[in-house]
Amino acid sequence: MIPFSPPRIDDRTLQAVEEALRSGWITTGPRTKEFEKRLAAYCGVPKVIALNSWTNACELVLRWFGVGPGDEVILPAYTYCATANIVMHVGAKPILVDILDDFTMDPAALRKAMTPNTKCILPVDIGGLPCDMAAIMRVAEEARARFRAANSEQRALGRPLVLSDAAHSFGARYQGKAIGSQADITGFSFHAVKNLTTAEGGALAFNLPESFDVEALYKLFNTMSLHGQSKDALAKTQPGAWRYDVALPGWKCNMTDLQAAIGLVELERFDSETTPRRKEICERYSLAFQSDARFDLPLFKDDDRESCYHLYMLRITKATEAQRDAIITAIARREVSVNVHFIPLPLLSFYKGQGYGMKDHPNTYRHYSRAGPPACCRLPSCPVDLDQTCRTGGRGVSPSGEVNARCCPANTPPFSWGRGHRCIGGP
Numbered sequence: 001m002i003p004f005s006p007p008r009i010d011d012r013t014l015q016a017v018e019e020a021l022r023s024g025w026i027t028t029g030p031r032t033k034e035f036e037k038r039l040a041a042y043c044g045v046p047k048v049i050a051l052n053s054w055t056n057a058c059e060l061v062l063r064w065f066g067v068g069p070g071d072e073v074i075l076p077a078y079t080y081c082a083t084a085n086i087v088m089h090v091g092a093k094p095i096l097v098d099i100l101d102d103f104t105m106d107p108a109a110l111r112k113a114m115t116p117n118t119k120c121i122l123p124v125d126i127g128g129l130p131c132d133m134a135a136i137m138r139v140a141e142e143a144r145a146r147f148r149a150a151n152s153e154q155r156a157l158g159r160p161l162v163l164s165d166a167a168h169s170f171g172a173r174y175q176g177k178a179i180g181s182q183a184d185i186t187g188f189s190f191h192a193v194k195n196l197t198t199a200e201g202g203a204l205a206f207n208l209p210e211s212f213d214v215e216a217l218y219k220l221f222n223t224m225s226l227h228g229q230s231k232d233a234l235a236k237t238q239p240g241a242w243r244y245d246v247a248l249p250g251w252k253c254n255m256t257d258l259q260a261a262i263g264l265v266e267l268e269r270f271d272s273e274t275t276p277r278r279k280e281i282c283e284r285y286s287l288a289f290q291s292d293a294r295f296d297l298p299l300f301k302d303d304d305r306e307s308c309y310h311l312y313m314l315r316i317t318k319a320t321e322a323q324r325d326a327i328i329t330a331i332a333r334r335e336v337s338v339n340v341h342f343i344p345l346p347l348l349s350f351y352k353g354q355g356y357g358m359k360d361h362p363n364t365y366r367h368y369s370r371a372g373p374p375a376c377c378r379l380p381s382c383p384v385d386l387d388q389t390c391r392t393g394g395r396g397v398s399p400s401g402e403v404n405a406r407c408c409p410a411n412t413p414p415f416s417w418g419r420g421h422r423c424i425g426g427p
Ligand SMILES: Cc1ncc(COP(=O)(O)O)c(C=O)c1O
Pocket: 052, 053, 054, 055, 056, 079, 080, 082, 083, 124, 165, 167, 168, 188, 189, 190, 191, 201, 202
């Protein structure tokens, strides 16, 4: 089986983790601090804090900015549930907007959704392709005049906060710069399937206006991530420095040195090995699919943006949702893990139950599911054996003849792929 996105765990990873274990520092310590410094240098920002997930890191941001009941946070309908869940956690209302054909937030839809209650904009770099951050920052700036600041942080910014969901896009570039230095704050995920992994993990890159004291902000987020304690374990080991205080009832979401040890190894080989390899895999897929009208290829690069090649978001033209699912099953039978990223939020029980619907997000649904418009399926773009992936994936997805989907449900209607290709429904 070609797995979905296995992590790379080799001797370098094992040695780095073993060294961390043997050092005695297995919670937040020198490796985490070093990882943060290197991430900040990579992203071109003054400060990065490493935490235990994107979810907890970005929830801290909403809490810090004072986002809560009565406030609105605008995000795309097409994203992973974490983007909306953190808004629910703080008691604010997620406002969903539609996407463009490249899966990123539509700035025009964002502008229409802005109200005086908008406290935060949460664009998502789906699949690793950056959003049009210049357009999104313009919309945030336009909101200054009617922004209702409710605390000192909101007064200092004077407009809605732009918190970028860059869970997929570490290493991507926007206008020649690494992702991290475009939004006010950028949240990364280092979950096991991400391009840069620490097993689980996340980080925040701070890029707020100069009126914010970034050193103080870094300290505050550290405190918030450790129950509001004024000192972390490392600081308390300094001679005579055992005394601490609790300034606020904080949370617990610090990164450990075991995670940072993996991250340091991964960061060191990110530009030289990881990204070139993912790019090579994505380009190989595109070469196989590009001259075939049955497929709509993902965008990886344009004048302003270059993806970090996290997902290969292939859309199958003219397939219904059921046919798309049958194709995925057929590919799985051929031992390739394929997935759909993502089921739009209004189609998930919880958000449906909150009254969200798909009718306001036609492009989101079009790209997720349907005939005529393309259906989306994600191919593995992890550094597995490339030839095996293309050979096996090729048999399932881009056959030179008929796609024999014997695993299609019995009631799946026959599906013509055009140019003589047919998917035969039924067992
Ligand atoms: C778009 C998006 N945002 C946020 C997250 C949450 O990241 P984490 O698992 O690090 O909390 C994910 C996770 O896959 C994601 O895909």
